[in-house]
Amino acid sequence: MKALASxxxxxxxxxxxxxxxxxxxxxxxxxxxxxxxxVYNYRIVPGSLVNLSALTMPWIELLCGVALVLGIxxxxxxxxxxxxxxxxxxxxxINLARGNAIDCGCFDVSAAGKSVEERLADMRFVILRDAGMxxxxxxxWWADVSMLRFAQSK
Amino acid sequence: xxxxxxxxxxxxxIIAAVVCALVANAxxxxxRKLALVGTYPNAQKVPVRTAEPLALPAPVVPTATTATTATxxxxVPTATTTTVQKIAAxxxxxxxxxxxxxxxxxxxxxxxxxxxPHPEKAFVELHGDDVAWLHDHGALFLDxxxxxxxxxxxxxxxxxxxxxxxxxxxxxxxxxEERNDPREQLKPIVIYCSGGDxxxxxxxxxxxxxxxxxxLYVYKDGFPDWQKRGGPVKTGSTP
Numbered sequence: 001m002k003a004l005a006s007x008x009x010x011x012x013x014x015x016x017x018x019x020x021x022x023x024x025x026x027x028x029x030x031x032x033x034x035x036x037x038x039v040y041n042y043r044i045v046p047g048s049l050v051n052l053s054a055l056t057m058p059w060i061e062l063l064c065g066v067a068l069v070l071g072i073x074x075x076x077x078x079x080x081x082x083x084x085x086x087x088x089x090x091x092x093x094i095n096l097a098r099g100n101a102i103d104c105g106c107f108d109v110s111a112a113g114k115s116v117e118e119r120l121a122d123m124r125f126v127i128l129r130d131a132g133m134x135x136x137x138x139x140x141w142w143a144d145v146s147m148l149r150f151a152q153s154k
Numbered sequence: 155x156x157x158x159x160x161x162x163x164x165x166x167x168i169i170a171a172v173v174c175a176l177v178a179n180a181x182x183x184x185x186r187k188l189a190l191v192g193t194y195p196n197a198q199k200v201p202v203r204t205a206e207p208l209a210l211p212a213p214v215v216p217t218a219t220t221a222t223t224a225t226x227x228x229x230v231p232t233a234t235t236t237t238v239q240k241i242a243a244x245x246x247x248x249x250x251x252x253x254x255x256x257x258x259x260x261x262x263x264x265x266x267x268x269x270x271p272h273p274e275k276a277f278v279e280l281h282g283d284d285v286a287w288l289h290d291h292g293a294l295f296l297d298x299x300x301x302x303x304x305x306x307x308x309x310x311x312x313x314x315x316x317x318x319x320x321x322x323x324x325x326x327x328x329x330x331e332e333r334n335d336p337r338e339q340l341k342p343i344v345i346y347c348s349g350g351d352x353x354x355x356x357x358x359x360x361x362x363x364x365x366x367x368x369x370l371y372v373y374k375d376g377f378p379d380w381q382k383r384g385g386p387v388k389t390g391s392t393p
Binding site for chain 1: 160163164167168170171172174175176178179182185186187188189190191192193194195196197198199200201300316318319320348350354
C-alpha cells in the first residue's frame with residue numbers, strides 16, 4: 001500500500017489523468033454542435049439542458065485537466081474528475097441496459113458509422129476504460145490521505 | 155480536509171468553465187455556434203429500432219392497384235398494354251376491343267397531387283424511387299446534416315439546414331417567409347440526413363411542421379442511398 005502512495009507514481013498518474021482530460025475536452029470545445037448531438041443521443045439529459053451541458057462540460061474537463069497537470073487545486077480537480085467519470089459510467093450503463101447503442105463522444109465527436117453491435121461492444125470497453133481512470137483518481141486520493149496521515153503522525 | 159475550501163474551488167472551476175463556454179460560443183462561427191437552450195422534444199425518449207418503414211397516406215392516384223408496399227405506386231401504362239399484345243399476337247383475327255384493358259390514365263405529374271399534404275402528421279418516410287421522382291419534379295430538398303458535411307457533398311439543389319447549428323431557427327423562418335402563401339406551404343419538401351440511425355431529418359421535419367409546413371417527407375435511407383443510386387450530387391456551400 002505504501003508503494004501506491006509513492007510520490008513517483010502519484011505525479012505520473014496526476015499528469016496522465018490531466019493530459020487524458022485535456023485531450024478529451026479539445027474536440028468537444030472545437031465542435032460544440034457535434035458534441036450536443038452526442039449528449040442528445042444518450043437520451044438522459046432534458047432537451048432544454050442538452051446544449052448547455054454540451055457547452056460547459058468540455059470546459060470543466062479542460063480546466064480540471066490543466067489543474068491536475070499544473071498541480072493547482074489538485075484535490076478539487078481530482079474530485080470533479082472522479083464525479084464526472086462516475087457520471088459517464090452510469091450514463092453509458094443505463095444506455096447499455098436499454099440497448100440504445102451510441103457513440104460515447106469521449107474523445108471524438110464525429111459519428112463513427114459503426115454497426116449497433118460494434119457500438120455496444122465499444123460501450124462496454126468505455127465502461128472499463130472509465131473504471132480504469134477512476135482507479136487513477138482513487139490512487140491520487142490515496143496518496144493525499146497517506147500524506148495527511150504521515151503529517152499528522154509527526 | 156477543508157470542505158469549505160474544496161467547495162469554493164469546485165464552484166470557481168465550474169463558474170470559470172461556464173464563462174469560458176459562453177465566451178467561446180459567442181465568438182464561434184455560425185456553423186459551430188449552439189443556441190444556449192435547445193428544443194429537443196424527444197431528448198429523453200429512447201428510439202425504437204425497427205426495420206419496418208412507416209406507412210404512407212393513401213395516394214390520390216386513382217388507378218393504384220398494388221398499394222401493398224410503403225412506396226407510392228406509380229402507374230405504368232406500358233406494362234399492361236405489352237401483356238395484352240403478347241397474348242393477342244399469335245391470333246390471326248383482330249383483337250376484340252372488349253379484351254383490351256382500359257387505357258390507364260396518364261401518370262400524375264403534379265408532385266402535390268401525387269404527394270398530398272398530410273397535416274395530421276409531421277412527416278412521411280420515403281424511399282429512393284419516390285425521392286428521385288420528387289427531385290426530378292422540382293421539390294425542395296433540405297439537408298439536415300452539419301454544414302461542413304453538406305459542403306463535402308449533397309443532393310444537387312438541396313439547401314443546408316442543420317438542426318444542431320444555432321441558425322436553424324433563422325433558416326426555418328426564412329423558408330417560412332419565402333413560402334408564406336398557404337398554397338406554397340402545401341408543396342412537398344424532402345428532408346434527408348445520413349440514413350440509418352440518423353434522426354436529424356426527423357427533428358427538422360418536426361420543427362418545420364411546427365410552423366405549418368404540412369407536406370414534409372423524410373428520405374429514410376438518406377444521402378448514402380442517394381449516392382448509391384447515382385443521383386446528382388454537388389459539393390460546396392451552394393445548392
